[in-house]
Amino acid sequence: MVRVDGNGGSQSLIRVRGLNKTYSRGGEKIQVLQGLNLDVDKGDFVAFMGPSGSGKTTLLNLLGGLDVPSAGSITVAGDEITHMSGSKLTQWRARHVGFIFQMYNLIPVLTAYQNVELPLLLTKLSGSDRRKHVETALAVVGLSDRMHHYPRQLSGGQEQRVTIARAIVSDPTFLLCDEPTGDLDRKSADEIMALIEELVGKYGKTVLMVTHDPVVAARAHTTLHLEKGVLVEGKASPQSVLAGGAA
């Protein structure tokens, strides 16, 4: 169950309260998020939409512990991350967050296998255990036969599958997807979305996704719109539609 009114229960997997984020640009203060509330349960699949500059990626960065809020709190699986030190936050990310980026962001000099193995290098798993995990993750995304290919030898859709395999290989608490289909054609985008749906439906993963694409957003359980620094459920405002970012 996803809520944006700040009345969700303490059992929520992700609990955001009064989140503020302010940037300074040329002496001017820009408030991107203004007292945002959010509750996400385990197994939810949420899409965030909104016009460019509305703060979607900022919200994702805050939820993923890549950035710190100006005010408010984020609690994930009982851990409040807003007051964690940089090194604690790094460890927390390794354990709890799987990132899927629009531009894939694979290491070009590593094979698909080696890219997927990267998060596991931070664990105490043995080499053979790492191999099992990597092979499983690549099997889930349907790339067992491409594990020794380099990113340049893969199509865009296949690269994004490798990114997804890298995101799930350490079995994180939730996945953050920033425009996961933004660089793909429609067919590949459908395949990637089918895969993400499978991760949610079959494997019980919690997914939070930023997208501009209403077709992609429609595949999520819930679509939330960022307007004036807060999240709203359901249909977007006419302004958002005109800005090209709403369903």
Added chain:
Amino acid sequence: MKFRRLIFANLFRKKIRLVLTIGSFAVALFLFAFLAVVRGAFNRGADVAGADRLVVIDRVSIINLIPLKYRDQILQIPGVKCITHNNWFGGVYQDEKNFFPQFVIDPENQRQVFPELVVPDDQWNNFLKDRQGAIAGARTAERFHWKIGDRIPIKTTLYGGGSWEFNLDGIYHGQRPENDETQFWFQWDYFEERIPQVIKGQIGWYVLRVNSPDDAVRVAKAIDEKFANSPNETKTETESAFAAGWVKQFGNIQFLILTIGSVVFFTLLLVTGNTMAISVRERTSELAVLKAIGFSGRAVLFFILTESLVIAVVGGFLGLGLALLAVPALARALNGMLPQLVLEPSILGFGLLAALAVGIASGILPGLGAMRMRVVNALRRV
């Protein structure tokens, strides 16, 4: 080490750049080793000088001769243990390019004064009995493929000129690798017999040993005072001071070599620092992703420093290895024109340390930049 693959994959990302950077290190380290060897060669005299040895020369110049009769007077000075004398012969073997130092020696005392230059007793005894006998250093004997019993003609333009014939009775070896094994010794009596009357009884310089290095200053002063106001005033100094003074004739070699060496290393630092900075900048987004998925800033710094250190170590080993091969070949090619060229372990050790220092210095700034990089900002650049 489970990060090995990641580090090496990044190292080999741009193979030409990697080869060129390693090559820069190799060339710089080779140059460093070569310069250090040359510096060592010029300082060799001072390095191998006996702390208890003094050299007595004419006060005006070493090319002026001094009387042999000074020997007995010097020996009377308290603290003098033994004394020998030498003359420069200045000949060539067969051809002008076959240069090596020939010295007239005093056979009775040579071995007491220079115990580190070892001649087997049987060879020495044969030499003593042979008026035309000669002893050659091992390197010179090897260079001209001489063996004991060979008849060796040496041409000189000094002492009336002409060709002097010698019998090779022995070969000496230095006790240390730095000892000069290029000299050629022959007997004072044979020399004295053939030189023009006007210079008979005149020697080039004395070398003496004192009972204790503590006596050196006092004895040197006593010798020079003894012959003050005589037709042949003397200048006595320790063997190391004499050797250092000899080197100074060539100019400030030490300063020159230090300057060139510093420029080489500074240039290397700029080259590798720039390379590492470009390399890190090229993969900003990749490093950001590593940090996003849980690699710490320190881990990123470690990867970058390891890369620059691997380049430094490989380049360093290559350059120093090349020097190990080249220095002996160069020493052979120089045919004794310079003092003994020795690539000492300390040079190799210092070279490797210098390479590591440059490796760290060139990787530390880009590494710290990557360590402190904000993931959000770096990802935004993609």
